Amino acid sequence: MLRTQQLEYTYSGNKTIRFPDIHCEKGSQWLLLGQSGTGKTTLLHLIGGIRKPQKGKVFVADQVLNNLSSTALDQFRGKNIGIVFQQSHFVQSLTVGENLQLAQTLAGHSADLDRIKDLLNRLNIVDKINDRTNRLSQGEQQRVAIARALVNSPGLILADEPTSALDDENCREVIALLETQAKEEGATLVIVTHDSRLKEFFDHKIILE
Amino acid sequence: MNPLTLSWKNQKDRPLQMLLTLLLFGLGVGLIALLISLNTQLDEKFKNNLAGIDLVIGAKGSPLQMILSSMYHIDAPTGNISIKEVKPFLNPKHPLVKLAVPLSLGDSYKSFRIIGTTHEYVDSIFKGSVATGKRWEGLYEVTIGATVASKTSLKIGDQFHSSHGFADDGINTHDHGDGFKVVGILNKSNTVLDQLILTNTQSVWAVHDHEEEEKKAPEEATKEDHAHDHPHDHEDHADHDHSGHDHGDHEGHDHDAHDHSDHHAAASIVKPLTDYPDKDITTLLVRYRSKKDWRALNMPRSINENTDLQAASPAIEMNRLYSMMGVGTDALRNLALIIVIVSGLSIFISLFSSLKDRKYELALMRVMGASRNYLFFLIILEGLLFAILGYLLGLFLCHTGMSLLSGYLEEAYQYEFSGWRFFKEELWLLGGSLVIGFVAALIPAFQAYRTDISETLTTY
Known part of the structure; x- marks a missing residue:
């Protein structure tokens, strides 16, 4: 599902990071660990098609991301990769439901309210569908972010420090949700974190040094 | 989305x-x-109301004011001119003038101006037409514009008294017998005609002559805004042929200084204006026979330089x-x-x-x-x-x-x-x-x- 080959990224300050090759099977769940400054977020952006590497290749669902044009990459990312960020950001002027609809239409799908309701139901926040996102608590916002990452049934779900702002209880809950939902959708899950609380939940680990 | x-x-x-x-x-x-x-x-x-008028002749003063008052009826007139002075232009055989329509201003009803003029004002100048009733004929008969009719709700057969000047202040209302009588209403023309009350020149004179007669003490505070400055020296009325006039009606009036021809009697026979050389009108609207005639082009200057009259071209003034x-x-x-x-x-x-x-x-x-x-x-x-x-x-x-x-x-x-x-x-x-x-x-x-x-x- 996800494969990298000799990835290298050079920052504008001429600092170059070489990343270990990764190979994640379809449906597998991975933890990408490392202290800050080891290029975790950069790697996540590289495999998410948000940033282009200077060297090496990224394969997602057998597609080489490097070869895609900017617009094609945007479309591919929208359809096949769901990303949950550390801070949950949304389009402020839209409600929870509208944000999810936007994710569907931007990826080139038509809006599917049943799918949205089903997802929100599974994440236990279906009653917030018509709320503005800034009215929600941190935990609720993170759930909406998960719902948004899942809404287009992507093959690959990436999560960037999804738990660092959460307390232990919320942390466990969010990880459990990510795990079960990814499993249910048959998606590959890669969580980037420096949060050592998560180590116990995952068998597959990639460690950056 | x-x-x-x-x-x-x-x-x-x-x-x-x-x-x-x-x-x-x-x-x-x-x-x-x-x-x-x-x-x-x-x-x-403004263009609609130029109505093919080439020249306006009136009393000396501001040419623009004269144009505004007699073409568009928005300003006060510059004064009056006597018929004697404009007699040549009223001659239908004038070599340069195809049409000369006299206007007499000075009165209004509910701030709609009453204009003393001839039928040519409606027929030739504005190409207006009568909707109901007829055009004014005799003395004190008026035909009113479409807007006047709708705003004042005057109907055919209605009578009203005019006020002096153009403001509707109710102070200077003329009070003479039955007053004006509506005999016709014009079709809407989208010209200034819609806003006017039209009658013959003699009716305008008559209203004011009455006023003069009734005003024995000459404490005429309102004199200044009189468009009609009626001269009191009517000695040469004797020159006229007023044989058909009956002075009997006016025995109650004091005729000391005036020797007016009786306007009531003229109600049935309105004579041509040239028969009253000492009466006044406000302006004369002139249409040339040919706009290209150089003599016509020189006419305004010659009038302005050689006479006490003022001539102005509406097109030039409006520009x-x-x-x-x-x-x-x-x-x-x-x-x-x-x-x-x-x-x-x-x-x-x-x-x-x-x-x-x-x-x-x-x-x-x-x-x-x-x-x-x-x-x-x-x-x-x-x-x-x-x-x-x-x-x-x-x-x-x-x-x-x-x-x-x-x-x-x-x-x-x-x-x-x-x-x-x-x-x-x-x-x-x-x-x-x-x-x-x-x-x-x-x-x-x-x-x-x-x-x-x-x-x-x-x-x-």
């Missing part, structure tokens, strides 16, 4: 900012549209007025343009500052599959949305403003103005608004286009 809905929701999320920007844009557009509407309608009305007013309208138009430009700037600032807040949002939309072009298009759409809404607000302001103004303008200019007439210039205005909205959104849109997703997502 289509881009239009999204851009609308984005703007609606900042209602105060949006309101301010829209208001500014609307004011600019509204002011320009109002100027267009006002200018076009004024221009039309002079336009060029004077033009400075004012130009200034207003420039002001409106500045407002529109500032509002364009405020669209730019509004989009630019909102973009700063929405930078992360935009990066997020890219992550969700939006292309660079989509974001560019989205911001341009927001600019156009402002422009269209501002334009609509502007049109609304303009047309409501115009219909509110029209009442006041009608009083001031004696014309009806419509607030709900639309001009093709307003389409140009829409084009201009869209261009401004587009240009204002261009830089913010380009900014959005260039958003670096990765950097934005890590920095914010």
Whole structure:
């Protein structure tokens, strides 16, 4: 599902990071660990098609991301990769439901309210569908972010420090949700974190040094 | 979620900012549209009322005032001229003059002016026609314009007393017997004719002669605004053939200084004006036989230089007025343009500052599959949305403003103005608004286009 080959990224300050090759099977769940400054977020952006590497290749669902044009990459990312960020950001002027609809239409799908309701139901926040996102608590916002990452049934779900702002209880809950939902959708899950609380939940680990 | 809905929701999320920007844009557009509407309608009305009149002859004074008072009926007349002086022009065989129509002003009813004239004023000059009843014939008979009829609800057979001057103050009301009698109503002509009460010249004289007679003590405080300055030395009335007149009716009156021919008796026989050389009229409207005749072109100068009369060309005077007013309208138009430009700037600032807040949002939309072009298009759409809404607000302001103004303008200019007439210039205005909205959104849109997703997502 996800494969990298000799990835290298050079920052504008001429600092170059070489990343270990990764190979994640379809449906597998991975933890990408490392202290800050080891290029975790950069790697996540590289495999998410948000940033282009200077060297090496990224394969997602057998597609080489490097070869895609900017617009094609945007479309591919929208359809096949769901990303949950550390801070949950949304389009402020839209409600929870509208944000999810936007994710569907931007990826080139038509809006599917049943799918949205089903997802929100599974994440236990279906009653917030018509709320503005800034009215929600941190935990609720993170759930909406998960719902948004899942809404287009992507093959690959990436999560960037999804738990660092959460307390232990919320942390466990969010990880459990990510795990079960990814499993249910048959998606590959890669969580980037420096949060050592998560180590116990995952068998597959990639460690950056 | 289509881009239009999204851009609308984005703007609606900042209602105060949006309101301010829209208001500014609307004011600019509204002011320009109002100027267009006002200018076009004024221009039309003035042109309509030129009615092929080549020359106006009246008393010396301001030529523009003379034109305004006798062509458009908006200013006070410059004074009176005696028939003796203009007799040559009234001669139907005059080599240069095809048509000469006398006007006598001075009275009004409910601020509608009463004009003493001949039937040619309706038939030849304005090509007006009678809707009901007939044209005035005898003394004190009047035919009224369509607007007069609808505003005063005068009907055929109604009688009224006129007031002196043009203000409806109820102070200087003439009180002579039965007063004027309505015998006909004209069709609407969209000219000044609609606003006038027409009668024959003799009726206007008659009203004033009565007043003179009844006013024994000459404490004529209102004399100044009398358009009709009736000379008291009517000695040469003896020259006239008034044999048919019956003076019997007037035994109650004091005829000491006056030897008036009896106007009541003239009710049935209205004689040509040239039979009253010592009577006054206000102006004479002249149409040349040929506009290209050099003698005709020299006529105004020769009148102005060699006689006590004043001659002025309506076209020249109105052009002079336009060029004077033009400075004012130009200034207003420039002001409106500045407002529109500032509002364009405020669209730019509004989009630019909102973009700063929405930078992360935009990066997020890219992550969700939006292309660079989509974001560019989205911001341009927001600019156009402002422009269209501002334009609509502007049109609304303009047309409501115009219909509110029209009442006041009608009083001031004696014309009806419509607030709900639309001009093709307003389409140009829409084009201009869209261009401004587009240009204002261009830089913010380009900014959005260039958003670096990765950097934005890590920095914010």
